[in-house]
Amino acid sequence: MQPWTLLGVLSLLIAVPDALAVKSHDFKTCSQAGFCRRGRALSARAADAKSAWKSPYSLDASSIAITPNKAVFTAGVKSTLYPDIKFGLELRVHEDGVVRVRMDEVDGLRKRYDEAAAWALIAEPRISQDIAWTAGKKDIRAKYGNNEVVVAFEPLKITLLRGGKEQVVLNGQGLLHMEHFRAKAVAETKTEEADPAPEQGAEDAEEQVVMEVKEPNPRAWFEGDSEDDWWEERFSTWTDTKPKGPESLSIDISFPSHGTIYGIPQHATRLALPTTAGDAPTFTDPYRLYNADVFEYLASSPMSLYGSIPVLHAHSADSTVGIFHAMGSETWIDVAHASNKSTQTHWISESGILDLFLMPGPTPADIFAQYAGLTGTPVLPPHWSLGYHQCRWNYISSDDVRTVQKRFDEEDMPVDVFWLDIEYAEDHKYFMWDQKNFPDPVDMTNDVAALGRKMVVIVDPHLKRTDNYPAFKEASDRKVLVKPPSGEGEYEGWCWSGSSSWIDFFDPNSWDWWMSLFKTTASKTGWTWTSSTTDIHIWNDMNEPSVFNGPEISMPRDNIHYGGWEHRDVHNINGMLFSNLTSKAVQHRTDQPTRPFVLTRSFFAGSQRFGAMWTGDNLGTWEHMAVGIQMVLANGIAGMSFAGSDVGGFFGNPEPEMLVRWYQVGIFNPFLRAHAHIDTKRREPFLLEQPYKGMVKDILRLRYTMLPVWYTAFRETSVTGVPVLRPHYVMFPKDPKGFDLDDQYFIGASGLLVKPITTKGATETTVYLPEDEVYYDYFTHHAHRGAAKGKEISVQAALHQIPLFVRGGSIVPTRERPRRSSPLMKQDPFTLRVALNTKGSAKGEVYLDDGVSYKHEEGQFVWRAFTAEAVGKKSVRLSSTDLAAGRPGEAVDGVALTGYKAANGFAESVRDVRVEKVVVLGLSGKPASVKVEGGGELVWEYTAGVAAGGKGEGAASVLTIKDPKVRIVEGWAIVIQL
Template identity: 75%
Template structure:
């Protein structure tokens, strides 16, 4: 967010008003990136003559007692006096971890990024043995011995193979370079002309004569010290007290031609090239959390978050890598051929710590990555509803008035948000009593109708003695220090500001205590709050208005003596982590918190939601927002969305309607607007736009069982909530580049949001020989074995939404004001038969608020439509308890010993029933419809196209009225014809 009202701020930081390219570095303006790219250029020029200077010392190899880990010494022919250590581990799921560090150097390299990202130390395999030979050391593993990892000694090269084919190769191009720590050597100057010694030359200058020795390392490192010790960008100088310490590494995928991931960038899902012939972008992809105001809709520049995980895909397999580095990183992408991809990773600091994920399917990669960094949190159910926000609702009465209008217009909403103006002089936690004189009463008025509030708490603390949060943090030494080890002062919304150092363990419990709603005996807490208030963490890159690239200087100091350059990309994650814990632990017992973050890193998915930042109200930003959210889902962060309507601007009604359609099919669904934007709450729209948006919101709420069930799955498996085409159909090469349509979980729902002005129809790609039903009018479309593009209507009131044949969609159809009013509502089941006449779905329910589900307090049902063996002309639709399918085993993380189908939650919804069943694509008009073991049911049948037919047209529809079967019980409905 940005304001045009704070003239003092604007005079200090006019660059924050809009994106200006010169506010942010390009690779050529970043010393270590420039050096890394120059290294790559020298390697290309040398061709086959280029040989990496790094080699493994075979005599130093030590294999651990459990056999799956080995260590070895590594030498560089450039610097034989510098020692490096290599370690490889094979985890029990086949992931290979490769670590390399400088040993016994002048300083220690930062090696803690993985400790923040990983959920625990990975389990090492007990079945794998390394075999050392004269030229390499290798291990073969897998159920069929299909995987192999080979470490070549001279030069050092690491390869992961499957079926004898190389999948991932490290240092195959010889671009590995760990800049070792060194002492700055002052340049020798002379006032008199010296005599040159052997191997030296004299370079004359008007002011002095300098003697320079020949540099035998120039072929590799270059012939000059390029920003080794001090670096200037615009008006800022980075002192770089540790000197050069960057890490260069090429990671190549010889048999995979498409790559996805490394969010967050505003670009296509399948990443375009940045190197080689005719690159799409001229700069590498940058991972450096930054407040990139009004970011471009197509760019490789960094924006708010960084997840250094990459998927490489082909029709044969998928592999992945996770590079656990927290410093600024640039990644070049090139394609040596249509079937191979080369990447070059250049990081400013840190050790080499790369995880190789063998796949071989996309879901295997999701599972392997989730075992490393955790899964997307199972959110509170209310947080999947609609969120209404703007900068700013100006008073308590304004909030009440907005809520009243939503209810008068029968428009559902679950959350109202307050931006920075709720706080007194931007002292977060402290209410502006002039405009919010009764904050607790206001929150209670919202909560009385089953809703929540979210308020912003930014990381910058106003540096004033009358702000108890800052005063105590300063006294305790909890704030980030500048290069001189004094309290760092920067400029943000609060004016002169300081920043909490969340790397300091002493901060953790203290920060958590601030969110307590009860008065503390020894400390300050937020007593003017309630459990209905949740938190928005913005500006946590961190954004510093008068800092280099609108962030914190890299030579600032954090706990442990680490420079900000070492931890920059992790910084924002620690903030949302601690805030999430704080909101959960204010309740006894804890309740699921909602925390929205703007900055993030690998592992941030464990703590809440994210949004794509300060987007523009344009069609281009609407479209790229879909691609960014898909990329985040690939990167393990499913709980994501973009500001509906665009943060900036005043979208015309058509655009706003389309944006609501986009938002309704994103995991996180929030409308938001800049302080200078016109009010655009949906109830302010004229007809027919208001009615269309109301229908969109009601559709979102009716589908909440689908969204919640999808989130349950991602919370235990890591499979994304939004699934692009290649995830669902990994062998269909024609769909690898598709990023404007996607599936919602395993539900079978396929959506293509419209992001083009004036559209009345669109094309949708169907990858398989299967029937797809229009969700609204039941028109049956046919795919083809080799893929087929269909044209579908897409007028403003229409959303291209389809049910894949073979799916069962559970919904709740009664319009409600908020999710809390839906807890006892009955269900409708849409049974979309596939061409064989069968279907399947799932329904997951819990209380949506507590952690009772972790103790077995849930309902998890499998819904099936199957053909009884003895009677072919019938379909049996049934509900089964998934929790009892595998007695004695754990069901995706929940031990069955803790699960009781008659648990307290199940009993609390024991009378919730299915009120309607709609069967699409039935072969013929039924002769009877009955509950198994019960009586006949009331039904209506409309003839039409059957699922098994080859033709298209409106499908046959059987509507069964109120079968009175219960959601928590086993039951079956038999349809005969």
Template identity: 70%
Template sequence: MRDLTLLLLTLVALPAVFAVKSHDFKTCSQAGFCRRGRALAERAKENPSWKSPYSVDPSSVAIDSTTAAFTAGVKSSIYPEVKFGLDVRVHRDGVVRVRMDEIDGLRKRYDEAASWALVAEPEVSQDIQWTVAKDAVRAVYGDNKDIEVVVAYEPLRVTLLRNGKEQIVLNGEGLLHMEHFRTKEAVEQEKSGWALPEAPEEGLDLDDAQVVMQMNPRSWFEGAGDDALWEETFGSWTDSKPKGPESLSIDVNFPNHGHVYGIPQHATRLSLPTTSGEDAYYSDPYRLYNADVFEYLADSTMSLYGSIPVMHAHSADSTVAIFHAVGSETWIDVAHPKPSSTHTHWISESGIMDIFLMPGPTPADVFAQYARLTGTSALPAQWALGYHQCRWNYISSDDVRDVQTRFDEEDMPVDVFWLDIEYAEDHKYFIWDKKSFSDPVDMMHDVEEIQRKMVVIVDPHLKRTDSYPIYQQAKELDLLIKKKDGQEYEGWCWPGSSAWVDFFNPASWDWWKSLFKTVSDGDKWAWTESTENTYIWNDMNEPSIFNGPEISMPRDNIHYGGWEHRDVHNINGMLFHNMTTLAVMHRTDPPKRPFVLTRSFYAGSQRLSAMWTGDNLGTWEHMAVGVSMVLSLNVGGFSFSGSDVGGFFGNPEPEMLVRWYGVGAFSPFFRAHAHIDTKRREPYLLDEPYKSIVRDILRLRYSLLPVWYTAFREASVTGLPVVRPHYVVFPQDEGGFALDDQYFVGGSGLLVKPITSKDVTETTVYLPENEVYYDYFTGQTYRGAAKGKNVTVPAELHQIPLLIRGGSIIPTRERPRRSSPLMKYDPFTLRVALSTGGTARGELYLDEGETYAHREGQFIWREFEATTEGKKGKEIRVRSRNLAAQKPGEAVDGVALAAYDDKNDFARAMERVRVERIVLLGLAAKPKSVKAAGKDVDWEFKAGAAAASKAEGSASVLVVKDPHASITSDWDIIIQL
């Protein structure tokens, strides 16, 4: 069996090292339902008189007095015998949910996608008053009564407006089409009479297409031929399509928004380029179909490993968004009829229309609205924000020990070591290959001795052999995915012949969680050869199947409830990592915060996991697109994301590797990873000066961990992303709407522009406002402008362009340690960057970092503030205050701050942690005195120097030494000028 597996890998996987095999994956023209949807759009475009055949039946309009939902029957003039139902309701936060489904059809459409994505059933507003008229139903709502939703009857059209201005329009172009269920025989009988009419007689003022539309609307609407309605082939695979055609198309337009973002995951720019229209940048729509794409292109609409069907639309006036809860393959066209408007066309293989309209009007409002739907990013364990070292594969226990030793010898911090698939005997996950890993628990204890962790891969494919207890149990419990004939599905992956657990089956959940227990419970299987500090990596969960269509699972496979794989494909990977996360969480008592990395994901994945962008290449192009991909994922609600440092494939030169560490250090998830065929490239193997530069980058990441952790706390509460594009921070600055090569870290005021090109010695950074920005390392000042300005900053190989926005306070920990838990009691440095108005502000959130004790109020949340006071601004006051006490109406991860006790056990344990240094940038003059608690403290001052341009120079620097300030208490430091 091993020989057969190796042969299979040689034939299937190894060619991917040289180039992406695009022929393994469909284009829109090769997907019947996408082809049909796009053809309808083209026909509609060519016929200005076309209007949608779908309309509301006025006699069916009803307002539910309990749910305040508007419901109605929908009919199609082309298919009058088919019934549809429309349900529109407004949530308490103003989000509008629009659902449409086929009623009393031949079969039931898949309608459960939202149940997997939503964190809870949304609360419907009881204050909505629907006004029913002859031609429409409408509701006006909002605190200022500025939002209106209008459902027009004929044709059916749903519009969200703010202050009378259209924000989102559904079916404005008339492309709504829900392919109803039918039998092949009925269609063949009907279409036998669908012969196209002859060309019109001379003089008739209609073109051929219009004649077809009028004389034979069904033929015009669906096309006259049998275009993959009942069976579809791709390569050597045939999809039997037992239910026939069932696709859903809908145009979603943003008439007053010229930029759209989101729908991750694609390797492209943040502001999505066009795919249709005369100026289309791409020829194919954006595809959402979770797929294992080896060495993916660095500029493409190809689907990748995950799918989040959420899209933001932005203008200087407002931000809005939509979330389409559909789990099947979906293609999305993007066009800009005008620079200030965007048209999109969504084409899905199956499912109902279930669209959430988020009215904004600010980016922060949209993030909060989406978070209330699908949840926020989980607050991770603090160590998970450190540096992760991985490759395919560390080959033995001694290899892991040696890597750890080398990191320590070179004084390089690291928190986590990873093991890929070769740790497992014959790729039977949970079972160690004792030839190489003879003492796995001892190895893990050696890593844990320095408070580090290990991550071990567990993939979803189970080797089909009775000698593998996991497979044997899953088979006996009837938990495996079935073929269309009801028999166990067999595919090929790393172990050879494999089976897959159906996590849509609730019976699989407790069973899967039980496998991760470290202590045996009677005769039940347990992973006794692991520890509580062993965390999990879920790969290949798209699912990736080497001998399957598009390297995945046949669409006519059957899941729990009788649903076909086509219905749930994009959700499948999320259920796997969700169950793994719950398993890791409950292997300890009390539970610790889990860490699970996933490659495949869907809307809601952010609640439980981290992700990475898959099998990238060691090229400058992939380094650059990785930055915009991570920003897009943050826009899509999945903050805990990153790309493989160094690229998974290839052998990057030292310059590239150094620059990639600069990218990774400013990604939420920071991991180096490499293919089994690459040369070893652990950072300690670099020659000088590269090794020392990377060491400094790693130490920089660790010094900024308080900033990252505070940003994650905010993301876990508000939904705001951890890394923020310019349009999120400055929503009215048009100069920043398309920027995706520089960004802000949380709300800290740190602006970073990673270098992703070769031989760079300087770069330009865009400053969006008339404010001073300081170089993080040197104090060099740069001044923006009211309408935005580009400034030139140094970017030699040892330099990362990192600026502090004036008005920010950055808390750091500067003591080099071998891992982040060893920093727990280290003192803090505060960098106070004064604004042009002489003020600054920052936050710091701390908790124990591994358990859920913070949910019991065990945390510290401080606000730091600098103000200019006194006559003629001669006094600068820097203070620390308990931020939780100022926000009694808010919560931190479920803890009501009204009940917060600033003398909680964690805070008392941290009382001895002090602020050892305050670095204040931008004082106008040398101080006369610096006092803390009425007593003089030591300080040093270095005057700044103005530059000839008056816009740049070096800031003055005041260093206050040991101001006797605890991180847990209130204090004031007074600087007299």
């Protein structure tokens, strides 16, 4: 095709916003992707053959080799299709029970890409020392605990069982197919004498006719009867050369005992994944994992979006199992439910080896721990990044930024971060400020930081191809740019900067150099960002990568990366490396590392270690508001807890009602940012008319009061991997009524249950209570009763109301003083909401550290448990204890507590922070006295109402204890005598 001009690109993407609506013809369907088409055809042939179908792959029993520790075995695999082609299989059992299955072509014409796991894993997993494989005549198996792995020889089939019951089955449907490397066939020719026509002369009688001879293909029953896009593939005006030929991988993965599956983000769809195959599928295309820049994506679709995490949970009331398929190439996944008790999936990838991790569970918490053991836990973010982020494309000048900050302060609305999109940079040369509109970037940033706030600016991966741009010039000189298919020179495409090239972050030579750019002090060895400060953090956008004039708005698949690998091999990993290196750069730009904040649009397995993500260029519609919740939940399941969707939608001009509701959604996302397209009307919350402005102000303040809840939840996920936002199946895995729920969820282990409203004009809603427990309305203290088999309740949900509940048995710590930004809250007192359960008890915790450094890894933190328990029938004792003391064998944030001391430096810095109020809900009667243990009577008030241990519903009894003068860092007890 003809290269696009920069003018043409910008006129399409800026001047004509209507052109941004998603166009299906810009992105492939399965039928337009040769390898997916071949994989689905294979599945169709198997379905037609039914019981006569047999996989051609078998394990060569004579080749089995078991390692000395007996937890690993290798063997050869044969295919009846190609007897001369060799494959190798390896299975190993890890210490935590995860089973790794690897299969690769052996001694092939070329090497398959086998490095995806190396980028995703935090370390090579440790092999079990207690498990042994035992080979028999028909299979080889290993049993450990209640689990067993069985590898059947012919046909090859791998099964994970628990208690003798099948949990995960590989190749049970016979769809395994590793397309081997081969030489391109040369058509045979045949010479014949042509019969001369009457008018031909004798000299023409010997003319040769070339004829292609097509022999019957004996493998057509399995592979199909044609070379379907083996060596070249066209899409729209682009041609993808395939110098390596066909190399796709097909594998069926079945869950015979699990009828619900979750995961494989990112897709705009329900949390419990709808079907794509079988009878009456919800979607006709498989779920696609291919990182893509999809403008105004559909609110219900299996289309690929910005990130890809090939991890999946399969769930039933009996157990949860999971798989992680370490695959960096484009992958399509079909889903079918044979019944509500079993699920079949079919994974079709363009290239790479089989590198599959079977996670045995058996609980959701176990799966999160097993996946975190492979790819790492989510990062513990800087505390300020959990506040409110204000962004748009674009704040037009440094004065604009100052004015926006001033307006927030005039309206007494809290905000922590102001963002700058691409227009801050001169000609979109990132790191270089537009001197006309941003002549004083350091002073501007310092003005923001003076009130405890931060800046975030965008740095995209495309570098403008001009020698007066130091970042490009140095990358070019260092030869660390992605290459075109020839492998020579530098790939050139078009993006915001015009003619651009892309850094190849697979090249280790790029790493230290990229990190050096973010230094805020001058360097003798290269260019650094001296017009920045350490209060500026980074937004990585467009890193799928997005290429305006490329196929599917991305990079050609036959481009070349470090090591000679084609872009097709690493496409889904590409964006993770960009945010990884950026995160390290921000972390290490000072002598003493500080916690970075980096937002990424594109991500892969392991991206949770480096920062936050958002759901991309959504629309200002009710449907996008709703699906954003489902997408954030799905990302959390796959490790990406620090997630959110843009409040208000990126495109469009939401009406005030929608904007209020979207802020209600946003404050219950881990990442809270308002963002808008350049062509939208300004919609900062202070611009709203009353009563909407007051509503949003209250909503934002609610987020800030709950920052202790959010930070404590992030501490937990940074250790356990259990997501910050928890769907019902995570909290109540044995309750089938909650398996499909994705419009209400819990926040960490806090006991807070929220159901944001995402429909226009709503004044009431229903909320599902999954247990026989009391749930208190957070605002009114109304006590609602659940039931043993679950129960729906109706609640009021007018525009100013948020359905938010505290589960009985929870203690929720908050900070109620209004502040302009979160760092100003460091010395603020706490309020404890004690929500008694039906047994009259409750518990909760709070975690605090300085929120910016890594001193918590040295034991500089406060971690307290709060417990309320009935003492006999006439008193309740509320106490605070140190959760870290006396637990040297455990870890906080991955660091052993051996260095922890209660009187650590951080604890001393907040030693005067007190509990200023305690609210106890559900007492059985009016107290006779309320005292600090060992002290005098406290000031308190009591309002009679429903008791937690009773059966009635209505306003709960409320005991309010005023300023008990107990400190957050100390042990204490308050005794309530009834």
